[in-house]
Amino acid sequence: MRVMVLVKATKDSEAGLMPSAELLEAMGKYNEELANAGIMLAGEGLKPSSNGKRIAFDGASRTVIDGPFAETRELVAGYWLWEVRDMAEAVEWVKRCPNPMPGPSEIEIRPIYEMADFAEALTPDISALHDRVREKIGGS
Amino acid sequence: MAATDIHRTIETVFRIEQARLIAGLARMLRDVGRAEELAQDALVIALSEWPRTGVPEKPGAWLMATAKRRAIDDIRHDRMRARKHAEIGPDLAPEPDTGIADMEAAMDDDIGDELLSLIFTACHPVLSPEARAALTLRLIGGLTTDEIARAFPSSEATVAQRIVRAKKTLAKAGLAYEVPRGPERQERLASVLEVIYLIFNEGYAATAGEELIRPSLCAEALRLGRIVARLMPDEPEVFGLLALMEIQASRLAARQGPDGVPIPLTEQNRARWDRLLIRRGLAALERAEALGGADGPYALQAALAACHARARRADETDWRRIAGLYDTLLAVRPSPVVALNRAVAYSMALGPEAGLALLGEVERAEALRSYAPLPAAKGDFLFRTGRLAEARAQFERAAALTRNGPERAFLLGRAAACGP
Numbered sequence: 337m338r339v340m341v342l343v344k345a346t347k348d349s350e351a352g353l354m355p356s357a358e359l360l361e362a363m364g365k366y367n368e369e370l371a372n373a374g375i376m377l378a379g380e381g382l383k384p385s386s387n388g389k390r391i392a393f394d395g396a397s398r399t400v401i402d403g404p405f406a407e408t409r410e411l412v413a414g415y416w417l418w419e420v421r422d423m424a425e426a427v428e429w430v431k432r433c434p435n436p437m438p439g440p441s442e443i444e445i446r447p448i449y450e451m452a453d454f455a456e457a458l459t460p461d462i463s464a465l466h467d468r469v470r471e472k473i474g475g476s
Numbered sequence: 477m478a479a480t481d482i483h484r485t486i487e488t489v490f491r492i493e494q495a496r497l498i499a500g501l502a503r504m505l506r507d508v509g510r511a512e513e514l515a516q517d518a519l520v521i522a523l524s525e526w527p528r529t530g531v532p533e534k535p536g537a538w539l540m541a542t543a544k545r546r547a548i549d550d551i552r553h554d555r556m557r558a559r560k561h562a563e564i565g566p567d568l569a570p571e572p573d574t575g576i577a578d579m580e581a582a583m584d585d586d587i588g589d590e591l592l593s594l595i596f597t598a599c600h601p602v603l604s605p606e607a608r609a610a611l612t613l614r615l616i617g618g619l620t621t622d623e624i625a626r627a628f629p630s631s632e633a634t635v636a637q638r639i640v641r642a643k644k645t646l647a648k649a650g651l652a653y654e655v656p657r658g659p660e661r662q663e664r665l666a667s668v669l670e671v672i673y674l675i676f677n678e679g680y681a682a683t684a685g686e687e688l689i690r691p692s693l694c695a696e697a698l699r700l701g702r703i704v705a706r707l708m709p710d711e712p713e714v715f716g717l718l719a720l721m722e723i724q725a726s727r728l729a730a731r732q733g734p735d736g737v738p739i740p741l742t743e744q745n746r747a748r749w750d751r752l753l754i755r756r757g758l759a760a761l762e763r764a765e766a767l768g769g770a771d772g773p774y775a776l777q778a779a780l781a782a783c784h785a786r787a788r789r790a791d792e793t794d795w796r797r798i799a800g801l802y803d804t805l806l807a808v809r810p811s812p813v814v815a816l817n818r819a820v821a822y823s824m825a826l827g828p829e830a831g832l833a834l835l836g837e838v839e840r841a842e843a844l845r846s847y848a849p850l851p852a853a854k855g856d857f858l859f860r861t862g863r864l865a866e867a868r869a870q871f872e873r874a875a876a877l878t879r880n881g882p883e884r885a886f887l888l889g890r891a892a893a894c895g896p
Contacts (some may be wrong), residue, residue: 373492374702377752417752419695424488450729 345411509643712769719778722757812841868894
């Protein structure tokens with residue numbers, strides 16, 4: 337199964353505080369361990385929300401809101417995609433992560449929907465629509 | 477934490493650590509079977525102590541230290557016993573600690589090298605491919621005997637026996653426990669890659685049973701491939717195999733219809749191809765080629781898969797390039813199956829008559845006597861040239877040959893489409 341692992345933001349990450357040399361080295365080693373274990377699929381750091389935008393949906397209206405956004409603890413500062421056997425394995429691997437922030441922080445794990453999960457909800461028409469969208473996004 | 481929660485956690489931690497644990501012990505003892513036993517002993521101790529003390533900060537080191545202590549105790553015990561039974565003589569004067577010091581020194585060697593040694597040992601050609609696969613999934617993948625049995629499928633008893641016998645064979649063969657170098661390295665590496673691809677194929681196109689695909693087995697093979705690629709970053713065929721598996725795995729969601737019937741590549745819904753895996757596969761292929769391995773058999777197969785992956789729609793497939801790659805593959809790795817696939821590629825590039833023309837020599841191959849894809853391909857060429865009665869006969873023959881339920885249904889469907 338696949339999981340997305342989300343590093344939640346803190347005041348420091350939102351302030352654009354760069355990680356210390358020690359943390360960079362520790363994170364580098366950790367990412368190597370993930371790759372050595374064959375579970376790492378992808379991962380990136382996200383810029384602070386001051387660089388971001390939101391679009392608010394309400395009925396037909398669309399409102400663009402510039403960052404930064406207030407609820408620091410709910411923001412995402414970085415993500416990984418891992419291929420693991422189960423949530424238990426994902427949990428143990430996250431526990432081994434060096435604290436990504438100078439102070440207390442949180443990392444969230446979310447399992448990714450597989451095709452099989454959608455099978456019952458989709459009618460053939462809706463399924464085809466999703467497929468057409470994915471085809472357009474896909475490219476080669 | 478509830479009792480079962482902590483046990484689950486301990487088992488999960490053990491599963492993460494076990495390959496390296498066994499690898500370190502096997503290097504020390506030169507005995508894979510004994511190494512696994514000691515690792516299991518360490519797990520039992522962890523299960524009884526960690527609920528009280530908590531999971532240690534470095535669980536791998538804790539397990540290794542615990543298992544080491546047992547190993548050294550065993551050696552001392554054996555040595556004492558041997559001393560009691562031996563005749564006293566000057567050349568038998570015991571040197572109590574050098575042997576142990578040597579072994580401890582050996583354990584401090586490069587961890588990566590140890591794991592690679594374990595992989596090479598589990599994949600040793602003295603074992604049958606099925607035994608190698610079972611042993612690799614057990615020792616490196618950490619799968620239980622039951623999980624392996626469900627994967628292949630096989631009975632748990634068969635798998636257990638297979639693993640026991642494999643360990644005995646390895647012990648009796650008295651193999652050097654190290655990463656092969658020199659002239660035998662390529663052959664031994666080929667054996668490792670063969671095992672990984674065998675596991676992948678069982679998941680990708682199950683040879684028996686009622687399921688067409690078992691994605692978790694593909695995931696295990698991919699994991700093994702990624703691990704080996706990290707351990708052998710300069711071996712082109714390792715990246716060739718990895719590229720092939722990543723790209724093939726990208727199609728898993730598209731290979732099967734809702735009723736389990738297989739969907740041929742040219743008819744698959746490409747929106748369901750996993751583009752992350754395709755990207756990873758193309759990157760691995762690039763590395764294989766950069767390492768000078770473009771003409772390796774796995775790299776060539778990966779290049780073939782990449783041709784399909786790059787085509788946004790089936791009718792955009794570069795069949796001429798594919799046919800050319802098959803020409804090379806046939807020269808590098810001649811086999812009737814490759815010759816058959818080449819005939820299929822030619823039929824797509826130049827028309828079904830071209831495919832039929834190339835089939836002549838393929839049909840004479842003894843090895844393909846009971847190979848369902850051969851009459852299936854011939855049936856397809858005949859169908860496309862309008863020779864429907866002959867096509868039907870071929871599809872029926874193919875259906876009779878396959879051991880896979882959904883594939884049989886598919887072939888019978890093609891036969892029916894030929895008319896009465």
